[in-house]
Amino acid sequence: MPQMAPLMWLSLFIFFLLMYLFFNIMNYFSYNMLNNNQSKKTFLKQQTYNWKW
Template structure:
C-alpha cells in the first residue's frame, strides 16, 4: 500500500500520544472542585484539660 507510506509509525505514535496528553489535560482541568465552606461556629473543637 504505497498510499499509507507517508504515515509512518513514528508519526502515528506522536499523533496518538499527543491526543492522549491533550485529552488527559482536558479531563484534569475541566474538573471543578466544589469545596464546602464551613463557618467558625460549625467547627468542633475538642478542649482537653489534663488533670494531673
C-alpha cells in the first residue's frame, strides 16, 4: 500500500541511524585510554637521552 511507504522509510532511517550510532560507540569504547599520569611518566622516560660522544 503506497500510504504506508513514508512509515517504512522512517523506520529504515531510524534503524540505520541506530546502527550507525551503535557502531561508533563500540569503536570509541573499544580502545584503552591511558591515564595522564602514565602518559607523562612514559613521555619523560622517552625524552631522557644520555649521549656519549
